[in-house]
Amino acid sequence: MLTIQRLDETSVQSFILMMAPGLRRSLLERKDEPGQIVLGASFWGQPAGVTVIHIGNDGAQLTDLYVLPAYRQAGIATALLAAAEEEVPRAGVGKIQTHYRPNEHTPAFERVLAKGGWDPPRAEYWLFWTRCQCGFNPWLTRYHFRPPYELIPWREVTDGERQAIAQRGAAGWYPSNLNPFSRPVDAWDAETSLVLRYQGEIVGWSLAVREAPDQLQVVIMFVDPPLQRLGRAFMLAGEVFQRYCRGSSEADYCYCRVSAENEPMLRWARRSFEGRTVDEYAEWTSQKVLSS
Numbered sequence: 001m002l003t004i005q006r007l008d009e010t011s012v013q014s015f016i017l018m019m020a021p022g023l024r025r026s027l028l029e030r031k032d033e034p035g036q037i038v039l040g041a042s043f044w045g046q047p048a049g050v051t052v053i054h055i056g057n058d059g060a061q062l063t064d065l066y067v068l069p070a071y072r073q074a075g076i077a078t079a080l081l082a083a084a085e086e087e088v089p090r091a092g093v094g095k096i097q098t099h100y101r102p103n104e105h106t107p108a109f110e111r112v113l114a115k116g117g118w119d120p121p122r123a124e125y126w127l128f129w130t131r132c133q134c135g136f137n138p139w140l141t142r143y144h145f146r147p148p149y150e151l152i153p154w155r156e157v158t159d160g161e162r163q164a165i166a167q168r169g170a171a172g173w174y175p176s177n178l179n180p181f182s183r184p185v186d187a188w189d190a191e192t193s194l195v196l197r198y199q200g201e202i203v204g205w206s207l208a209v210r211e212a213p214d215q216l217q218v219v220i221m222f223v224d225p226p227l228q229r230l231g232r233a234f235m236l237a238g239e240v241f242q243r244y245c246r247g248s249s250e251a252d253y254c255y256c257r258v259s260a261e262n263e264p265m266l267r268w269a270r271r272s273f274e275g276r277t278v279d280e281y282a283e284w285t286s287q288k289v290l291s292s
């Protein structure tokens, strides 16, 4: 007999080794993770599978879905997903998404999503990973900005300049996914989040998040289109990598996530990272609108 229950800090312990390693720590330490929902499936009382959902500002994310090999192909993941879809609207959220990197389990996972009526999966982003020890391509670091160009930390941008960026953004200067205001100012890494000024006007930015002492994600890179043709985006990327790798001694991994639909940016990233990547892959996504 299959039972599915919402797990608390105590009952989750029998399921913990089924969860992705990155999710285990807070549960082992019995720290309350706000917005985290964990459901466990048991077959005749034996832990058989688990799913983890995170409720955040962007909605609900299916972060993990796992069934022990001996219990697979018996509908347990399908039942866990259905239970998750019942929990999410109770948190006041009407949509659930998942993001994943394809592997040998993907055909089964995508079949589970299809059975649950999720949207057909699609590649959403490409991720390009490099490490400081891989070095930089020469065209990224050969040239340096000189006056009338000026590089300043994002945190030093004045209120007036922020307003001007927002106004130009509203008029279509940059696409919404390159909006520098998508996160609060102090969410961006102080050392590597930079703004480019040309003759006193802001003409580009590169904003990054330090996800761990040894890991930087360059989230947004934008340069005014006329300057892109002059290679200014390469120079900006070169500055970011150099500041990151020459900054803290712990700096190691650096990656950027590029929309799979943004062909020019994909070409740019492939050229920037050419021969220097340690990993490059597409991140897939699917979602389902739930009745709340």
Ligand SMILES: CC(C)(COP(=O)(O)OP(=O)(O)OC[C@H]1O[C@@H](n2cnc3c(N)ncnc32)[C@H](O)[C@@H]1OP(=O)(O)O)[C@@H](O)C(=O)NCCC(=O)NCCS
Pocket (backbone or CB within 6 Å): 063, 064, 065, 066, 067, 068, 071, 072, 073, 074, 075, 076, 077, 078, 079, 100, 105, 106, 107, 108, 109, 111, 112
């Ligand atoms: C993906 C996973 C959760 C599925 O668990 P499960 O309990 O076996 O799933 P279900 O039994 O509910 O459904 C599996 C479906 O996939 C199908 N399937 C299994 N292997 C398949 C394959 N190689 N190709 C196509 N379909 C496949 C099954 O036939 C079944 O569909 P059906 O009911 O139409 O026959 C399980 O394989 C797993 O834990 N994998 C490792 C973790 C993982 O990758 N999770 C997903 C990302 S978080």
